[in-house]
Amino acid sequence: MQANKYQSKALRREKTTLSSSSESEKLQDPVHVFCRLKPLKEEDDSSCIRVISPTVLSLSTPSDNKVMRDDVQYIFKHIFTPCTSQKEIFEHIAYPLLKDLVSGKNGLLFTYGVTGSGKTYTLTGTQNDPGIMPRCIDTLFNTIGPYQAKKFIIKSDKMNGFEVQSDTDAAEARNLEYKTNLRSLKCDKRGGGESKHLYSNDGMTISGISENNLYAVFISYIEIYNNTVYDLLDDTNGKTLQSKILREDAQRNMYINNVVEVEVKSAADAYDLFNIGQKRKRMGHTVLNAVSSRSHSIFSIRLVQVVQQLQNSEGNLVIPECNMLKLSQLNLVDLAGSERCSRTKNTGIRLKEASNINNSLMTLRTCMEILRDNQLNNANRLVPYRDSRLTLLFKNYFEGEGCVHMIVCVNPASEDYEENLHVMKFAEISRNVKVNKGESRYTPYRKKVISKTITQTPSSGKIHVIPPLVFGPQIPSVKLDLENIDACDAVLTRLLKVLKARKENAIAFERELTTREQNFRKQLIEINQENIITKHEIRNMKMILKQEKYRTHNYETKVLDLETANDNLACKADGLQNVIRNLKCTIDEKDLKINQNLLEKERIRQRQVIEKEKLSQEVDEHLRRQREELRAQMQVKDIKLQKVKEILEKEDITLAQIKTENETQTAMGPNVPRTPRTPSHTSHHRNTAAGNSRRRSRSVGDVWLEHNVIVPTELGTVLQPSMKKRKSVTKLSKASDVLNPKQSKYCLISQEPDMDGVVETKLYKADIIQTCGGGAQVVFNDVETLRQESPTGSPKKA
Numbered sequence: 101m102q103a104n105k106y107q108s109k110a111l112r113r114e115k116t117t118l119s120s121s122s123e124s125e126k127l128q129d130p131v132h133v134f135c136r137l138k139p140l141k142e143e144d145d146s147s148c149i150r151v152i153s154p155t156v157l158s159l160s161t162p163s164d165n166k167v168m169r170d171d172v173q174y175i176f177k178h179i180f181t182p183c184t185s186q187k188e189i190f191e192h193i194a195y196p197l198l199k200d201l202v203s204g205k206n207g208l209l210f211t212y213g214v215t216g217s218g219k220t221y222t223l224t225g226t227q228n229d230p231g232i233m234p235r236c237i238d239t240l241f242n243t244i245g246p247y248q249a250k251k252f253i254i255k256s257d258k259m260n261g262f263e264v265q266s267d268t269d270a271a272e273a274r275n276l277e278y279k280t281n282l283r284s285l286k287c288d289k290r291g292g293g294e295s296k297h298l299y300s301n302d303g304m305t306i307s308g309i310s311e312n313n314l315y316a317v318f319i320s321y322i323e324i325y326n327n328t329v330y331d332l333l334d335d336t337n338g339k340t341l342q343s344k345i346l347r348e349d350a351q352r353n354m355y356i357n358n359v360v361e362v363e364v365k366s367a368a369d370a371y372d373l374f375n376i377g378q379k380r381k382r383m384g385h386t387v388l389n390a391v392s393s394r395s396h397s398i399f400s401i402r403l404v405q406v407v408q409q410l411q412n413s414e415g416n417l418v419i420p421e422c423n424m425l426k427l428s429q430l431n432l433v434d435l436a437g438s439e440r441c442s443r444t445k446n447t448g449i450r451l452k453e454a455s456n457i458n459n460s461l462m463t464l465r466t467c468m469e470i471l472r473d474n475q476l477n478n479a480n481r482l483v484p485y486r487d488s489r490l491t492l493l494f495k496n497y498f499e500g501e502g503c504v505h506m507i508v509c510v511n512p513a514s515e516d517y518e519e520n521l522h523v524m525k526f527a528e529i530s531r532n533v534k535v536n537k538g539e540s541r542y543t544p545y546r547k548k549v550i551s552k553t554i555t556q557t558p559s560s561g562k563i564h565v566i567p568p569l570v571f572g573p574q575i576p577s578v579k580l581d582l583e584n585i586d587a588c589d590a591v592l593t594r595l596l597k598v599l600k601a602r603k604e605n606a607i608a609f610e611r612e613l614t615t616r617e618q619n620f621r622k623q624l625i626e627i628n629q630e631n632i633i634t635k636h637e638i639r640n641m642k643m644i645l646k647q648e649k650y651r652t653h654n655y656e657t658k659v660l661d662l663e664t665a666n667d668n669l670a671c672k673a674d675g676l677q678n679v680i681r682n683l684k685c686t687i688d689e690k691d692l693k694i695n696q697n698l699l700e701k702e703r704i705r706q707r708q709v710i711e712k713e714k715l716s717q718e719v720d721e722h723l724r725r726q727r728e729e730l731r732a733q734m735q736v737k738d739i740k741l742q743k744v745k746e747i748l749e750k751e752d753i754t755l756a757q758i759k760t761e762n763e764t765q766t767a768m769g770p771n772v773p774r775t776p777r778t779p780s781h782t783s784h785h786r787n788t789a790a791g792n793s794r795r796r797s798r799s800v801g802d803v804w805l806e807h808n809v810i811v812p813t814e815l816g817t818v819l820q821p822s823m824k825k826r827k828s829v830t831k832l833s834k835a836s837d838v839l840n841p842k843q844s845k846y847c848l849i850s851q852e853p854d855m856d857g858v859v860e861t862k863l864y865k866a867d868i869i870q871t872c873g874g875g876a877q878v879v880f881n882d883v884e885t886l887r888q889e890s891p892t893g894s895p896k897k898a
């Protein structure tokens with residue numbers, strides 16, 4: 101507990117100093133994106149990719165594609181053509197990461213691409229042509245082989261950290277493992293029962309490692325299947341794999357809770373573990389790849405270094421009681437391939453897998469996009485790591501816990517064009533993401549000291565020291581001088597005495613032995629009783645332990661549920677934050693639109709005011725013109741009325757003349773011929789054939805009062821004014837002429853030649869309206885002009 105406190109305090113200090121130093125350096129590296137082209141199935145197969153230079157390739161639309169696009173060029177850190185060997189790939193891409201691992205830095209290497217494009221081949225390879233993973237293992241053990249700590253000296257603390265054990269504890273653990281392995285061998289189970297699958301080792305090493313350090317390698321192998329983490333090295337005893345949860349350690353690094361980390365001492369051990377995991381990994385047959393990975397698999401190599409060693413008195417190196425552990429990790433990630441269902445024709449479980457694979461790859465892409473945007477635009481958008489276990493697990497790497505290398509595997513065949521387009525775009529995005537250069541991570545440790553067991557007597561509880569039994573005085577050597585009897589006597593007497601003393605001792609011993617035997621028996625009985633009691637206690641303790649385990653299990657399940665719920669809530673919170681952000685964006689957009697609408701409205705209002713003014717001006721102008729026209733018409737009418745008036749006045753004169761003439765004729769006698777009226781004479785008034793005029797009036801039922809002020813000139817036309825019922829008068833001498841209620845229409849007919857001498861008949865039409873006072877009002881409302889023109893001289897109606 102104390103040690104833990106010490107550790108965490110020291111760790112916090114360590115983190116602060118490290119971060120401040122890293123901040124001062126502020127070194128950033130982009131994600132290194134490499135491209136590996138897979139060989140075409142047949143040499144003459146058409147390819148949609150053209151390599152332009154070692155870093156640039158061009159993607160062109162196949163001729164049979166529905167949509168034709170322009171050729172697009174993509175840049176990579178390096179492009180590996182189909183002829184590139186596995187060794188070259190390793191040396192170029194993985195070797196630098198392995199060097200980082202040995203110098204204490206983290207690394208992440210993942211393969212990305214369409215299903216069947218060669219991701220697994222690049223990472224694993226074959227027995228004779230190993231891929232990146234076996235080469236990493238071999239090179240690592242070729243390098244640190246002689247400098248490894250004894251097994252179990254360094255032990256995982258199950259919280260993403262490590263601790264150093266005492267030699268005795270480590271020896272005991274080794275012993276236990278040995279016995280377990282023996283048992284496993286007998287049962288022919290995993291471990292010793294596995295056939296060791298060795299890849300060819302080309303003896304490559306990393307130079308410049310610290311030879312004073314002790315090294316320990318730990319392997320873990322997990323998969324993310326349908327967005328759930330499974331430990332491929334979990335000892336399941338034949339049961340299905342249990343899901344694991346992701347946690348954050350004290351330094352906010354993500355790790356898999358309770359993941360099995362196995363310490364390996366040789367490359368063969370590591371391959372064994374890989375093979376065990378490989379058998380459990382979810383693979384499946386699809387149309388595009390016979391052995392297709394249905395999950396993302398992560399093979400992690402953790403290297404722990406005890407920074408310093410001390411020399412003991414004999415000159416041997418020993419691990420100091422407390423110092424620093426240097427931790428580093430290399431993750432080799434084989435992502436499942438992106439798939440288009442239209443091509444794979446997956447159904448059922450394969451379809452669900454494909455959808456989960458595509459979702460997690462989509463989240464990876466989204467994270468990369470947002471990271472890039474945040475970095476390019478200095479923005480602070482939330483990166484949705486939590487949307488997928490894959491991105492959540494590697495969150496620290498994208499936030500600067502180590503170098504990130506990505507191999508984009510590409511099948512250049514034309515049929516993969518559409519998928520390759522997406523893959524290239526993802527590569528383009530990733531290439532622009534920058535991550536902080538990883539720092540070596542140190543953890544302080546305090547060596548655990550084992551307490552020695554002391555044998556105690558059950559009764560007293562004290563160490564019972566049994567005195568040694570001494571048989572008595574030594575038997576003297578007897579030398580008898582038979583010539584000297586006295587001397588012989590003395591010797592024999594001394595001998596007798598010694599023998600007597602020894603006999604007494606022997607009797608005492610016998611008594612002592614009997615007592616001891618009794619005591620021993622008593623002790624045995626006590627021990628036996630104690631044993632029975634202890635056994636009973638052990639049984640009880642076991643039961644309690646079982647109950648505690650059960651409770652712990654329940655607690656763990658609850659914790660797991662709570663953590664899952666927590667994760668879900670966090671996801672929801674992230675989702676809601678996204679929704680809030682989107683809503684804010686929508687509100688901003690709407691505000692903008694409202695402002696635009698207001699501006700538009702104002703513009704329309706101003707335009708309307710201008711148009712209104714224009715319109716009112718036009719209306720005023722129109723009215724003015726109409727008024728002028730009306731005035732002109734009125735003037736014309738006035739003139740006409742004036743003419744009518746003049747005609748009427750002239751008629752009175754004419755009538756008076758006629759009367760005078762008649763009177764004169766009467767006085768002269770009936771034989772005096774009347775002076776014929778020449779057309780020229782009458783032309784001024786009625787030299788048109790009013791009776792020949794065509795009729796426009798349709799009022800059939802009206803009774804017309806036809807007022808012929810003069811006798812109209814006969815024009816010989818058949819057209820006559822349509823006045824069916826009419827009463828013709830030449831003079832309005834009586835009021836009754838007009839007041840007759842049957843007469844409703846009045847028509848004054850006049851004839852006169854115009855300027856050209858053409859006779860024009862004018863019909864001035866009016867309504868006769870009876871007034872309430874018994875009178876009548878004649879309202880003129882129409883003037884009908886009849887004109888006859890004839891260019892040949894014969895009169896013709898116009």
Ligand SMILES: Nc1ncnc2c1ncn2[C@@H]1O[C@H](COP(=O)(O)OP(=O)(O)OP(=O)(O)O)[C@@H](O)[C@H]1O
Nearest residue numbers: 138139215216217218219220221389392393436437
């Ligand atoms: N560079 C290469 N040289 C030779 N063969 C290759 C190469 N790349 C891939 N292959 C072969 O292509 C086939 C499919 O490759 P692999 O299984 O590695 O694809 P994958 O991308 O991992 O597919 P999935 O995403 O479906 O798991 C394998 O038979 C593999 O041997």
